[in-house]
Amino acid sequence: MNYPGNIKKEYKKIINYGNRGMDLEDLLNKSNEYYLESNRAVIYKKPTPITISQVSYANKEKMITKAFFRTPSTLDYNGIYKGRYIDFDAKETKNTSSFPLANLHEHQYLHIKRVIEHGGISFLIISMNNNFYYLDGFDIIKFIEGNTRKSIPYSYIQEKGTIIEQKINPRLDYLSVIDQRYFMEE
Amino acid sequence: MNYPGNIKKEYKKIINYGNRGMDLEDLLNKSNEYYLESNRAVIYKKPTPITISQVSYANKEKMITKAFFRTPSTLDYNGIYKGRYIDFDAKETKNTSSFPLANLHEHQYLHIKRVIEHGGISFLIISMNNNFYYLDGFDIIKFIEGNTRKSIPYSYIQEKGTIIEQKINPRLDYLSVIDQRYFMEE
Numbered sequence: 249m250n251y252p253g254n255i256k257k258e259y260k261k262i263i264n265y266g267n268r269g270m271d272l273e274d275l276l277n278k279s280n281e282y283y284l285e286s287n288r289a290v291i292y293k294k295p296t297p298i299t300i301s302q303v304s305y306a307n308k309e310k311m312i313t314k315a316f317f318r319t320p321s322t323l324d325y326n327g328i329y330k331g332r333y334i335d336f337d338a339k340e341t342k343n344t345s346s347f348p349l350a351n352l353h354e355h356q357y358l359h360i361k362r363v364i365e366h367g368g369i370s371f372l373i374i375s376m377n378n379n380f381y382y383l384d385g386f387d388i389i390k391f392i393e394g395n396t397r398k399s400i401p402y403s404y405i406q407e408k409g410t411i412i413e414q415k416i417n418p419r420l421d422y423l424s425v426i427d428q429r430y431f432m433e434e
Numbered sequence: 435m436n437y438p439g440n441i442k443k444e445y446k447k448i449i450n451y452g453n454r455g456m457d458l459e460d461l462l463n464k465s466n467e468y469y470l471e472s473n474r475a476v477i478y479k480k481p482t483p484i485t486i487s488q489v490s491y492a493n494k495e496k497m498i499t500k501a502f503f504r505t506p507s508t509l510d511y512n513g514i515y516k517g518r519y520i521d522f523d524a525k526e527t528k529n530t531s532s533f534p535l536a537n538l539h540e541h542q543y544l545h546i547k548r549v550i551e552h553g554g555i556s557f558l559i560i561s562m563n564n565n566f567y568y569l570d571g572f573d574i575i576k577f578i579e580g581n582t583r584k585s586i587p588y589s590y591i592q593e594k595g596t597i598i599e600q601k602i603n604p605r606l607d608y609l610s611v612i613d614q615r616y617f618m619e620e
Contacts, residue, residue, distance in 0.1 A: 284548075287548075287551075289552065290554075292507075294480050294481060295483040296486070297481040298498060311502060312501040313499060314497065314498070316495070316496075317498070326513075327512075328521075328549060328552045328553065333517070333519040333554075359476070362473075362476045366476055366514045368476075
């Protein structure tokens with residue numbers, strides 16, 4: 249999937265061996281395409297939530313000429329894997345010592361809690377210190393409920409999280425982390 | 435959830451007792467809000483997929499000034515109910531004798547097949563002849579694979595589908611249809 253005019257692409261570059269020049273969203277879209285094509289899972293990124301306030305029909309093409317971004321109340325990615333509901337978000341921080349919780353809206357935090365309560369698997373993929381960490385929703389909830397801190401220390405992410413392996417395909421093999429954590433009996 | 439500038443609202447009115455003046459999308463959004471508030475399920479409509487090609491920062495507010503609608507490759511609604519992945523779409527037709535399959539993009543059809551294959555529940559809610567019908571993905575696949583017709587006859591929808599009960603809350607109780615079909619053992 250290409251997003252020709254997507255302005256995010258201009259400033260969110262992550263440089264690392266093998267995935268040079270691709271940002272986290274690109275890596276996840278490529279990974280999800282691979283998972284879909286290999287029939288391993290059906291997971292998509294949701295479109296960016298916007299409020300459309302003006303549409304034009306010039307040149308016979310329907311075009312949005314005025315719209316605003318809305319704050320998402322859910323996470324960006326969801327779908328199904330091995331019969332389980334999967335729901336997650338991708339976050340990046342340049343902070344090296346902790347992950348600022350300002351990156352996680354309150355609605356998103358409540359969403360994680362609800363998804364887990366209803367039997368789904370929810371987590372964050374955090375790009376930090378040149379690694380991609382899987383941090384499970386359980387550990388996010390545990391941290392937030394047990395702390396008044398406004399950021400999650402890097403040491404907590406290292407301890408509770410799992411580094412996601414980078415491959416040619418899938419670029420970020422986050423489902424293998426889920427296998428380890430949720431499907432070990434198989 | 436309000437979508438102030440959503441142009442769909444202007445021409446897709448369904449008039450019926452109790453839900454007067456609300457279109458199918460409104461009814462489903464209200465139903466999903468109710469399911470969420472009553473902690474029965476976590477189901478959301480996905481935002482409309484668009485490609486953004488121009489953004490302005492005038493008046494300190496980030497505003498989209500040029501964007502185009504994209505054809506969705508999935509269905510509009512998804513989430514989790516009783517631990518199961520739920521994925522569906524809402525369709526309306528003024529045709530009284532059959533549901534034209536032109537309303538279901540090929541990608542959406544493939545998506546329904548994949549979701550079911552991976553253990554999810556997928557279906558359409560069809561507004562037709564002043565009723566809202568639940569038509570399960572299994573029956574949609576069965577029809578399409580067994581027919582060369584370009585529309586599903588109303589008689590098939592009546593036979594295989596289930597009329598969704600309209601209430602004050604939830605407006606369209608489609609989860610009760612899922613209960614009957616998927617959770618009868620409880």
